[in-house]
Amino acid sequence: MKRFRFSNFMLVAGLLFIYLPMLILVIYSFNASKLVTVWGGWSLKWYFGLLDNSQLMGSVMRSMEIAVYTAVSSVILGTLAAFVLTRIPRFKGRTLFAGMVTAPLVMPEVITGLSLLLLFVAMAQMIGWPAERGILTIWIAHTSxxxxxxxxxxxxxxxxxxxxxxxxxxDLGAKPWKVFMLITIPMIAPSLAAGGMMSFALSLDDLVLASFVSGPGSTTLPMEVFSAVRLGVKPEINAVASLILLSVSLFTFFAWFFSAKAEERRKRAIQQAMDETAGVALMNGPDSRRDPSQKHAAA
Known part of the structure; x- marks a missing residue:
């Protein structure tokens, strides 16, 4: 009989604490009752009702669009900043640059959002851009x-x-940009994918920054959900959240599946190369390992 371990209990408790609310949310998305806390039987009407809720679906598509733009731009800027910090050990202002790169990690989002709002307002007064706050300003805020x-x-x-x-x-004649594109980028591809997915999730989840820098007609999904929750959770929100969970789960599964297949092919190719090398060595016999001059003397 296995002994009870406190670490196993904490692991199970932590997983339940994280995933049990998600499971309850998915179950209640099939609730036929208009009251979220009262079970009224199984029904799909809230999923079909999303097709008629143009405001909620518009915020979902808007958030997805901003999240995709943010993931792409963040990967580009973040990779360039990381390359400068790791490949250029000394340059004037390096400490200041490193501090500015990592500052948003520890700075409260309220301060960041207010600072960006004041920046956009001042720029609009001085140069006339941005003329209005919307998807563009949210994208800039999320990218930074x-x-x-x-x-x-x-x-x-x-x-x-x-x-x-x-x-x-x-040394073989490749240009620095060619080395970066053909050698460095493939070797850091997993970290680029991880950074892109993290940026996508952070942008899709952000509420504070978007609340400061958004304008009329640019309401994101977190803003829509937050405004609706203050009046009571609607069943459509459970349905939207369930669809997002399904999309993320499928994307994660396919990413794991294809990466596992690629790793399996790589290991198979390495094993095949090792087998071919061993076969050639066996065909040549022990004399293949001797010095050519020794073979001539033996002859």
Whole structure:
């Protein structure tokens, strides 16, 4: 009989604390009752009702659009910042630059959102841009916030790489930009994917920054949910949240599946190469390991 372990209990309790509310949310998304806390039987009417709720679906599509833009721009800016911090050890203002890159990680979002709001207002008064706050300003705010996370993730990966591989490629005549695109980028691809998914999730989940820098007609899903929750949770919100959970779960599963297949193919190719090398050595026999001059003397 296995002994009771406190660590196992805490692991199970932690997983239940995280995933049990999500499971309850999914179950209540099939509730036929208009009251979220009262079970009225199984029904799909709230999922079909989403097709008629143009305001809620519009906020979902708007949040998805901003999240995709944020993921792409954050990966680009964060990767460049990480490359500067790891590949250029000394330059004037390096400490200030590193502090500015990591500052959004520890700075409260309220301060960041208020600062960006004042910046956009001042720029609109001075140069006339942005004329109004909307999707563009939310995208800029989310990019400035998420780039720090990407920079930290990519920096950790770049510090683990063997720089001699890049130096060997440049010794063979490759240009620095070609080495970066064909050697460095493929080696840090997992960290880029992790940073992109993190940026997508942070942008999709953000409420504080979007509340400060948004304008009329640019309400995101968190803002829509927050305004609706103050009047009571609607069943449509449970349905939207369930669909988002399903999408994220499917994306995570397929990402794991294809990465596992790629890793399996890589291991199979390495094993095949090792087998071929061993076969060639066996065909040549023990004399293949001797010095050519010794073979000539033996003859």
């Amino acid at each position: 916030f998420c780039s720090s996370y990407v920079a930290v993730v990519v920096s950790a990966r770049l510090r683990e790489l063997d720089i001699s591989i890049e130096e060997a490629a440049m």
